[in-house]
Amino acid sequence: SGEVPEEPVISRTSGLLFEKRLIERHIAVRILSLSLSRDYGKCPITGEPLTMDDVIPIKSGKIVKPRPVQAASIPGMLGMFQIEWDALMLSNFALEQQLHTARQELSHALYQHDAACRVIARLKKERDEARLLLAEAERQVPMSATTTTAVNASVLSNGKRALDDEDLVPGGKKIRLGISAGIITELTECNAALSQQRKKRQISSTLASVEDFERYTQIASHPLHKTNRPGILSIDIHNSKDIIATGGVDTNAVVFDRQSGEILSTLSGHSKKVTSIKFLSHDDLLVTGSADKTVRVWQGAESGKYNCKHILKDHSAEVQAVTVHATNNYFVTASLDNTWCFYELSSGLCLTQVAEASGSEGYTSAAFHPDGLILGTGTSEALVKIWDVKSQANVAKFDGHVGAVTAISFSENGYFLATAAQDGVKLWDLRKLRNFRTFAPYGSETPTNSVDFDHSGSYLAIAGSDIRVYQVANVKSEWNCIKIINDYSGTGKSTSVKFGPDAKYIAVGSMDRNLRIFGLPSSED
Numbered sequence: 001s002g003e004v005p006e007e008p009v010i011s012r013t014s015g016l017l018f019e020k021r022l023i024e025r026h027i028a029v030r031i032l033s034l035s036l037s038r039d040y041g042k043c044p045i046t047g048e049p050l051t052m053d054d055v056i057p058i059k060s061g062k063i064v065k066p067r068p069v070q071a072a073s074i075p076g077m078l079g080m081f082q083i084e085w086d087a088l089m090l091s092n093f094a095l096e097q098q099l100h101t102a103r104q105e106l107s108h109a110l111y112q113h114d115a116a117c118r119v120i121a122r123l124k125k126e127r128d129e130a131r132l133l134l135a136e137a138e139r140q141v142p143m144s145a146t147t148t149t150a151v152n153a154s155v156l157s158n159g160k161r162a163l164d165d166e167d168l169v170p171g172g173k174k175i176r177l178g179i180s181a182g183i184i185t186e187l188t189e190c191n192a193a194l195s196q197q198r199k200k201r202q203i204s205s206t207l208a209s210v211e212d213f214e215r216y217t218q219i220a221s222h223p224l225h226k227t228n229r230p231g232i233l234s235i236d237i238h239n240s241k242d243i244i245a246t247g248g249v250d251t252n253a254v255v256f257d258r259q260s261g262e263i264l265s266t267l268s269g270h271s272k273k274v275t276s277i278k279f280l281s282h283d284d285l286l287v288t289g290s291a292d293k294t295v296r297v298w299q300g301a302e303s304g305k306y307n308c309k310h311i312l313k314d315h316s317a318e319v320q321a322v323t324v325h326a327t328n329n330y331f332v333t334a335s336l337d338n339t340w341c342f343y344e345l346s347s348g349l350c351l352t353q354v355a356e357a358s359g360s361e362g363y364t365s366a367a368f369h370p371d372g373l374i375l376g377t378g379t380s381e382a383l384v385k386i387w388d389v390k391s392q393a394n395v396a397k398f399d400g401h402v403g404a405v406t407a408i409s410f411s412e413n414g415y416f417l418a419t420a421a422q423d424g425v426k427l428w429d430l431r432k433l434r435n436f437r438t439f440a441p442y443g444s445e446t447p448t449n450s451v452d453f454d455h456s457g458s459y460l461a462i463a464g465s466d467i468r469v470y471q472v473a474n475v476k477s478e479w480n481c482i483k484i485i486n487d488y489s490g491t492g493k494s495t496s497v498k499f500g501p502d503a504k505y506i507a508v509g510s511m512d513r514n515l516r517i518f519g520l521p522s523s524e525d
Contacts, residue, residue: 252274310348325372331343368410416429
């Protein structure tokens with residue numbers, strides 16, 4: 001090797017000095033491969049036969065290794081550095097080639113994944129369209145003129161609908177008239193008018209300010225429902241008359257005059273809890289939904305009392321939500337039987353009953369978009385579904401919640417949607433169909449039971465173990481919590497919340513019998 005041996009050995013036969021590792025390798029190659037050159041297995045100097053038995057290790061003192069010839073001069077060292085640099089560059093080039101190959105393989109794999117996702121999405125869309133067409137075909141059963149007459153005649157003068165033999169098709173399903181072209185035109189014209197008004201809409205100068213909310217406190221508490229079955233499940237406010245309606249666990253609905261503090265009417269007739277209640281803005285009409293599977297339409301009289309006008313029995317499970325269309329001529333009910341019904345208010349007829357063939361979950365909440373052509377529903381399986389009212393087609397689905405979707409509220413601006421569930425409140429941008437903010441103010445064991453935008457779209461209230469009011473901002477800005485109202489019922493469960501006119505007060509229902517009003521103290525009004 002031309003270098004000082006690290007482990008010197010000497011040959012018995014020739015007396016020559018060798019490096020042990022080199023001579024072992026020279027002899028071993030001959031042993032492992034007989035086909036190699038004949039020089040292996042012999043002394044590399046004399047050519048005589050040599051084995052490891054002929055090699056004797058010798059001891060040597062520690063000596064300082066001389067520098068390699070290359071390192072003895074500056075040109076030699078520069079040459080060594082050049083060799084090492086060249087080796088480093090070759091190694092770097094090999095690594096870059098490997099990286100380029102890995103990137104190409106990754107890009108190809110991602111392209112294949114994206115293509116597979118597109119195919120799956122297309123197949124799902126085709127499947128949903130096929131199911132929709134099948135459900136549409138099932139709903140649009142041909143109906144003769146005589147049958148139409150019989151259906152119209154089935155609305156009795158006492159408000160109860162008779163179920164005649166002609167009301168059923170051979171499969172046992174009720175015949176529905178469907179949403180006619182005239183009704184669709186009415187809905188479309190209403191949508192166009194409201195959309196145009198929204199562009200010119202200005203926030204009222206009398207709207208409560210953030211500073212007002214900070215001073216809100218309980219200003220009234222009214223025991224409206226029975227003590228043996230306490231609990232208020234739903235609240236609605238007639239803004240122009242400033243009267244409040246509540247639906248209770250005690251099977252009653254109560255109409256209450258906030259200004260006088262008097263109960264105007266107690267609506268009895270349901271056999272189970274009243275889960276939802278809605279005013280119509282004209283004609284003194286009120287709609288209630290109940291766990292007894294029925295919906296009732298109530299007509300107000302000059303005396304302030306309300307009488308039952310229609311009893312609707314189209315659902316086969318609990319009615320969880322009632323929502324009124326902006327025309328005030330139609331309303332929708334949603335039920336745990338996985339259907340929603342579109343009703344004509346004047347006749348009490350169910351024009352169509354929509355059931356999505358792909359789902360088995362029931363509906364737990366529902367609300368019309370302010371313009372009236374979109375319906376939002378929440379399900380017991382944590383889904384939010386958006387429907388086109390004209391075609392009754394499911395046009396979007398929002399997931400991400402945990403637990404049943406307990407409440408839905410559209411903002412008056414037309415493009416914000418708030419939904420409440422076990423995990424809190426999610427805000428959705430209807431322009432991009434995405435969730436842009438989530439509020440989770442309560443623990444996982446405390447659901448959010450109610451959510452409500454005020455009429456101006458400036459504030460959002462949520463109800464759970466307390467009441468929280470947020471100032472509405474845009475998609476990118478923070479929505480600040482401007483007021484927290486503690487639960488005064490002692491039950492730890494606020495079930496419903498509603499803003500009064502101009503957000504001058506907040507009506508709150510809890511699992512006790514009292515309706516609570518929060519606003520500015522009377523001295524500051």
